[in-house]
Amino acid sequence: MRRNARRMRRYGVQPVAMIDDLEFAPLVIAGIARLVWRYRSELAPLIVAASVLLNGVILRRWFPEWWSTVLISAIGMAAALVVWGRWANLPRPIERGYAAFTTAFVGTWLTLATYIGPFTPPLPAVLGITSLVLAVPWWAHRRRRARVRVERTLAAWPDIAQAVGLAGSRIQSAMVDLWGYRFRLGLGVGQTVEDAVNAVPRLESALGTTRGGVRVLPVASKKANRADVRVIETDPHADAIVWPGPSITSITQPAKLGLFEDGAPVRVPLLRRHGLFAGMSGAGKSGGVNVLLGDLTACQDVILWAVDLKRGMELLPWMSCIDRLATTPQEAEALLADAVVILDGRADDLTRRGERVWEPSPDRPALIIVIDEYAELASEAPRAITYADSIARRGRAPAVNLIAATQRPSKDAMGKSAVRSQMDVRLCFRVREPRDGDLVLGQGMVKAGWHPHKLDAPGKFLISSPEHDIPRRARTYLLDDEGVRATAERHAEHRPPLDEVSAQALLRAAEMPVMPPQPTVQPSPRHARDSAAREAEETLTATLRQAPSDGVSIGDLIRATGMRRTWVYQRLQELGRVRQVEQVARGRWRALPEVHDL
Template identity: 70%
Template sequence: MRRYGVQPIASITDDLDFAPVIIVAMGRALWRYRSELAPVTLATLCLLGGWILHQAYPTWWPAVLATTALVALLLTVWGRWVNLTRPIERGYAAVTTAFTGGCLTAGTVFGPLSRPLPVVLSIGGVLLALPWWAHRRRRARVHVERTLAAWPDIADTVGLAGSRVQSAIVDLWGYRFRLALGRGQTVEDAINRIPNLESALGSRRGAIRVQPVPTKHANRADVRVIETDPHADAIAWPGPSITSITQPVKLGLFEDGSPVRVSLLRRHALIGGIAGAGKSGAVNVLLGDLTACPDAIIWGVDLKRGMELQPWASCLDRLATTPQEADALFADAVTILDGRADHMTQQGHRTWEPTPDAPALILLVDEYAELVDEAPEAVRHADSIARRGRAVAVQLVAATQRPSQKAMGKGAVRSQMDVRISCRVREQRDVDLILGQGMLKAGWHAHRLDAPGKFLISAPEHDTPRRARTYLLDDNDVQRTATHHAPHRPHLDTISAAALESATINPHTSTEAQTTGRHARSQGTQDAENALTDALENAPADGASMDDLMRLTGMGRRWVYYRLDELTRADSVAQVSRGRWRATPHNP
């Protein structure tokens, strides 16, 4: 039969059997490279749509043109809602939409094959396709789709058999996908298999984050793959983010670029981590925001002779640098706490609402563990403040390297800390010391933080382990910020001042003895009043300093401060600059 050019029937049957295989292979190839072929697909649909509209609805061209303009405008203004995060991406989408819509409108009026429309569509399509083919996020999305297409095999390899990928999103730093875990699997199982996932997905070490989904489903997890570390470089501090202690402080940025905001009002805070991990940076960011609040007074304790907090001294109402000063500072804080509590009881109030006339009191302690050995009385008062200070807005912020029970004074201080910030730690067990028992097992791996300033935060509004990095304030930023905020810092309220004034009388002394003591001190107090008045009237143009007033009156800092506060409220004294006063010209 082959002699006469006739093909055998069996051969024809074999060719027909191969036809479906070829069609399926072509379909798979087209689907696999659908992203690369998107410009060709769009041009084909434009020609087909123009031919249909030209044949059936040629008068619809104004509607096509108006729809094109509307869609292009929406992409330009609100393109971020469809994952077009950068302005250049929104502009490219708008230009492509306008070009395609223009060709479709022309095809509706004149026909898609009328000259020179095919040439214009070909040239314009190639020019607009070049950015699409070169776009990093598109290529990354294709890579992610192809990687996750093999997830069933990956899941079997890493020990998460039965799980499946529900959705995936590519961003500027990598990609993330929602994982539906198999029956009986938990988020902790996925966290424990992070090293296996890093190997199976071909990522670098430490590049994968697994956290629970904030829903009611216990078998859902968000897996994030970091390909470009957004925290590779330090993040410059943008300036104060709040103007009131009632607002959440912004400490830095998470890895997805969202800000780390946490409320400090009526909360105690603990900052931990090894030396050089970034605790001082976090303290500087806190002070940069808190000193901008006119309804918060800050008292500092730095037993390293003020090495860390001295640059902020002009904004601190008090700064203790010795154990004796620390004991006095904490004793006064407890006195204020009791005075505010008594006042609130009399008024029938349950919480102290901070205002510029009644500010919150924040006690910021650098290297808290130093207090235990050098100022045990201060530690005892700190324990009382931790237990009773929230309602009256007397709050404690403590920074230390390793907050063990011994280092925190064996009291209730550590257990009362609502906000926990952990910079890098050297040992895994220190994670539970800083963040709380069981946090290491739950995926809070502070021992894997790899740069100064990176931290994990645990707070009522932050209950999942998300890596973040604090802003950076260099010495010039600290000096400039402190100088700018110093003239606007508030004074202690009258209720707290009255509590401190009344505490100068020994409560264990009899009434008769107190009366005798008052009479004995009255003449000396009057002399001090006269000396203070003379010093303020004769003060130079830049004012008299606190040290000068203490020397001339022979009184302590507390007495001089509160007399100045009373005279300032009476408009008899003006504060020329931070720490310097003089009598007002119209009313000496």
């Protein structure tokens, strides 16, 4: 009995009084099964070899005619592992090769066992020796050993959860990758993802990771009682990622700006969207803008304009691909004013065509305006901010969009306009303080787990857009000065010309007299106006009186008066406030019937 008790303690079974030898055998089996389960990863090659032998016996006994099917299936599976093995968590070629060779060997052995018998010499010896040879890479593989270590760490999760303040949570699944491991966490009753985010420092201590090595993210299904926890043991973004070349040939395709920590590409649709690149000096904004320009210059349905008030220091290398570059406040103001003219011209064209959006093509390209250091524009060219605000609010449908880069997009830096609120694609590089993260990404984002102040290398960023609502860290590609020069030279000869609609709008605007802004007051004959303005007002009045029942278009009023679109709109708004004119349809106006003297 004493000897039996010692045996039971050795196998983790508590001794029980009055146990005889007949009851001891099941306890020994249970202890062996527990050891096999605990060391199942180490014993996997031997278990697989025994399984192959058993399958060979079954195939030979009951399905001997299946030998050709087994061979074809093995060849197909081996080829699939070579081609698509990365989707089966085999990212490295040597791993895919090992898996394919093992599959091919097992298939070949089973084919011979089915055809001539599993115990026909030398098949048993070949199976035993080859299994041991193939077991050596398995036993030595880093990820297998890491998986065992992770499983044993997570086996203690109930104690860890109690220590970090997540009592009642449980591990639902776990996976080891090249850079660490991740697991799905089922939260306890009443716990939220925000609770798990707040517990990150305690999780780092309990799991024994480095500071900043734990990420807690909401799950893709957006279930409130689930969270994805990722433990980074080897930073996948420790080194810069070389730009592989343009990823798109049309603005209708999503641009690839970098890679997430799991190796997935950061793809962002930019058509009819405004973008904001923000972060402190040296965080990698300029590098991100260069990567974006590398993709946009490869598109033959995009016209690029740019504003760089550093006298062109940042964007001048792209000059051969940029149709227009402003390097002074006066040039910036003129450029944005012309962009508004193009916007209005395209809007009129869409109205005439009965269309709602401008579809980019080489003949009708989108217009994207890149503004580097937007804060300089707000301080040195305040009038330009008015034009930028108009583009931000009205530019989506006519495909006239802004990409702004700035260090800190405060209200002062953005010119107290609505530009920032219209930016629905935001790349936030490292910021100095947590509150700056809320300033870039939106109020409350830092509390929700977006921590751009913890980014620790140039080029690392968080992206917020309609497609990216989870705080996943990413890093932009590295496109150095030599790469910028070579890319610009290669793409320069394929740049599209400005479309006819936009060119005609600019031509008409250049021929119109430039009027000083009029005060927004009710019209009165006592106001002093010069002869040109008075004549234009009289023409406007006559045209509105003669308008048919469906009104006259803005374009016709512009041509009749010879004034700019902004002047015409301002006068129509003044007259509408005193109930002298009315808007009968989108872009069409007429004088009220009862009014005889405007």
